[in-house]
Amino acid sequence: MGKRDWKEVNRKYIRRGEFFINPIFLDTWMNELKEMNYRKVGEPYLYPESMIDFTSYFHCKGFDYRGCEGILRGISNLFKIPFPVMSYSQICRRTNKKDTDFEDVEEKLVVGVDGSGEKVSNRGEWMREKWKSRRGWIKVVIMGYDKGIVDIRVGNENLNEGKAARGMIRKNRKKIKKVMMDGLHDCRATFNLCENYGIETAIKIRKGASTKPKNSPRRKREVIKYQSIGHAEWIKKTDYGKRWPMTEGHFSGCKRIFGEYVRATKKKNMYKEAKLKFWAYNNLLKV
Numbered sequence: 621m622g623k624r625d626w627k628e629v630n631r632k633y634i635r636r637g638e639f640f641i642n643p644i645f646l647d648t649w650m651n652e653l654k655e656m657n658y659r660k661v662g663e664p665y666l667y668p669e670s671m672i673d674f675t676s677y678f679h680c681k682g683f684d685y686r687g688c689e690g691i692l693r694g695i696s697n698l699f700k701i702p703f704p705v706m707s708y709s710q711i712c713r714r715t716n717k718k719d720t721d722f723e724d725v726e727e728k729l730v731v732g733v734d735g736s737g738e739k740v741s742n743r744g745e746w747m748r749e750k751w752k753s754r755r756g757w758i759k760v761v762i763m764g765y766d767k768g769i770v771d772i773r774v775g776n777e778n779l780n781e782g783k784a785a786r787g788m789i790r791k792n793r794k795k796i797k798k799v800m801m802d803g804l805h806d807c808r809a810t811f812n813l814c815e816n817y818g819i820e821t822a823i824k825i826r827k828g829a830s831t832k833p834k835n836s837p838r839r840k841r842e843v844i845k846y847q848s849i850g851h852a853e854w855i856k857k858t859d860y861g862k863r864w865p866m867t868e869g870h871f872s873g874c875k876r877i878f879g880e881y882v883r884a885t886k887k888k889n890m891y892k893e894a895k896l897k898f899w900a901y902n903n904l905l906k907v
Contacts, residue, residue, distance in 0.1 A: 632907075639907045640677055643695055645670035646703065667706045672714045680878045680893075680900045685712045716892050720899040722769055728797040730859075731770055732866030733788065733805070735761040735781045738894045739881035758882065758894050763788045763799075764866040769902045770795065774891045781805075786813050793817040800863035808836035822858035874901040 645652070645668050652668035675688040683691065685708040696702040706714075738758040761773045761784040771792055773784035782805055789799065790813070798820035801810070806826045814821050815838040825846040833840040846854050855861055874897055882893040 635907045636904055639904060640681070643674055645674055649703070666704070667710070667714075669718075671706070672711070672718055675711050676715055676718065676896060677900050679711075679715060680897050682879065682883075684883070685709070685715075715896070716889055718892075718896070720892075720895050722771060722899065722902055725765070725768070725770060725795060727795050729765045729770065729795055730798045730800070730862070730866075731763050731765045731792075731796055732800040732863035733761065733763050733785045734802065734863070734867035734871070735759055735779075735784070736868075736871045737777070740890060741881060758890055760871075760894055760898070761785065761788075762867060762870060762898065763792065764870045766862075766866060768905045769870055769898055772895055772898055774894050776887075782807060782810060786810055789813055789817070789819070793819065798822065800858070800860060800866070802863075806839075808834060808839055811836050811839040811842065814838070822860050822863070824860070870898075870901070874898055877901060877904070 648670055649668050652670060653665055656669065657664040671692070675685075675692065678688050678691055679685065688711050689705060689708040692705040696705050736759075738760055740757060757777050759775055759777055759779040759781070761779065761781050762769050763771045763785070771788040773779065773788065775784070785801060785805055786809065789796065789810075796817075796819050799814065800822040801824070803824040803826045805823050806829065810823065811821065812835075821838075821842065823842065825843050829843045829847070831840055831843050831847070849857065878897045878901065882890045884890045884893045
């Protein structure tokens with residue numbers, strides 16, 4: 621591992637601070653509205669989507685929608701000709717309807733898939749044990765690579781991580797060269813799917829796995845290979861260790877920057893907020 625360039629590290633984190641305070645919507649306002657309202661039926665949009673992007677970052681950082689309106693008013697008051705500010709209720713509606721799909725990335729990526737939990741409130745374990753109050757949690761499954769996130773699935777604690785992973789593989793099959801996953805994904809359905817799309821796999825094999833094909837020759841080959849060379853050698857040959865920064869690294873970074881719990885109270889808005897955090901984190905990585 622090479623010596624870390626602390627000057628570049630410092631510049632990167634300083635640029636991230638600039639990223640939050642960057643009202644780019646002031647430069648693109650009219651062009652955005654012209655495009656958004658082209659052939660639109662009904663009342664036209666009055667505020668550009670980039671303004672919603674701007675407030676979304678602050679909402680992910682913990683500001684409620686009233687606070688986001690206050691931030692816009694504060695910036696507007698700095699100008700000789702103040703720009704119109706949308707109300708917090710409009711910010712809320714537009715944020716919950718916002719498209720948080722991730723941008724297209726280069727093809728033939730090596731990706732990792734993993735899941736983690738998001739709390740639905742800021743209460744601690746003591747509160748849960750003392751009052752026997754259980755609100756559950758949100759499961760987030762991401763497909764990541766070394767530079768960001770490719771796709772995401774969000775649901776309740778019963779979300780099937782294997783099915784979520786296969787759904788992301790189907791959707792992004794043209795972009796994927798190789799996929800890395802833990803032993804939870806050691807199943808015939810996942811191996812067969814990757815075989816059909818010509819995708820390489822580095823999936824940890826469960827202990828005592830059978831070498832019988834059982835309608836999955838691809839899994840049989842992988843099991844034999846894993847058992848013949850051993851776990852340590854298999855990790856070296858498949859670069860399985862690189863899965864951690866592609867998945868756990870992104871989970872850790874997102875929770876460190878935007879917190880590990882959601883503030884919304886409605887279930888659909890909880891899912892939206894969780895996805896919004898990873899969308900914001902992914903954009904932050906590009907700075």
